[in-house]
Amino acid sequence: MKGPDIPFSFAPALHLFLAAGRSADRTLVTTDGTSTLGHVVESLGVPLTEVGRLLVDGTEVPVSHVPQDGESVTVQAVARPQQVPGAPLRFLLDVHLGTLARRLRLLGVDAAYTNEDPGDAALAKQSARQRRVLLSRDRGLLQRRELWAGAYVYSDRPEEQLRDVIGRFAPVLAPWTRCTACNGPLADADKDTVVEQLQGGTQRTYDVFARCTACGRVYWRGAHHSRLEAIVEEALRYGDS
Numbered sequence: 070m071k072g073p074d075i076p077f078s079f080a081p082a083l084h085l086f087l088a089a090g091r092s093a094d095r096t097l098v099t100t101d102g103t104s105t106l107g108h109v110v111e112s113l114g115v116p117l118t119e120v121g122r123l124l125v126d127g128t129e130v131p132v133s134h135v136p137q138d139g140e141s142v143t144v145q146a147v148a149r150p151q152q153v154p155g156a157p158l159r160f161l162l163d164v165h166l167g168t169l170a171r172r173l174r175l176l177g178v179d180a181a182y183t184n185e186d187p188g189d190a191a192l193a194k195q196s197a198r199q200r201r202v203l204l205s206r207d208r209g210l211l212q213r214r215e216l217w218a219g220a221y222v223y224s225d226r227p228e229e230q231l232r233d234v235i236g237r238f239a240p241v242l243a244p245w246t247r248c249t250a251c252n253g254p255l256a257d258a259d260k261d262t263v264v265e266q267l268q269g270g271t272q273r274t275y276d277v278f279a280r281c282t283a284c285g286r287v288y289w290r291g292a293h294h295s296r297l298e299a300i301v302e303e304a305l306r307y308g309d310s
């Protein structure tokens with residue numbers, strides 16, 4: 070059944086989700102008279118994870134509101150920094166965001182990730198079961214109903230992805246405290262306790278070590294440390310800005 074034609078306007082940050090041919094500043098949407106505002110917004114390609122306040126004629130309404138003839142809808146972007154109530158701030162990343170996952174872990178941020186794709190349904194259920202914010206560039210995945218919380222990653226460049234996530238969620242950063250391989254916590258380790266895991270050159274050159282309490286991987290300030298330190302220092306700068 071054909072319902073009223075409702076004018077929608079979208080925040081600039083949401084324009085990329087709209088189909089070609091739709092005016093982001095003001096697009097006329099033919100509704101069926103029964104679908105909720107949340108359903109209509111998602112049908113236009115915009116994941117609700119990216120939506121902030123929904124305004125009808127200037128008054129905030131819930132996603133369950135059914136648009137009526139004569140109303141005008143404004144869709145705002147999610148506020149930054151975004152508050153995620155109900156659980157400690159933890160993340161879950163899909164299979165395409167491995168570099169971002171490792172960089173978040175480098176900064177001490179809890180970031181679950183596997184390089185084997187478990188499928189959209191399993192990721193959404195894991196997000197709900199563990200109360201993790203699912204990070205993805207897959208709009209369809211972010212629209213799954215079983216999802217607990219999610220966020221679209223706007224760039225395909227890891228350095229911009231990291232800046233986006235930190236700017237959006239303002240997680241507490243604790244560099245060098247988490248295993249970049251498995252996400253487990255690191256603990257200081259005496260050289261004598263890890264010497265069997267070290268090659269000869271490392272044994273002779275380094276004396277300060279940490280070991281993952283979950284997978285046992287050993288860390289030291291090796292040849293790649295300066296590159297990693299640059300990532301950390303930049304993240305700390307824009308995390309404080």
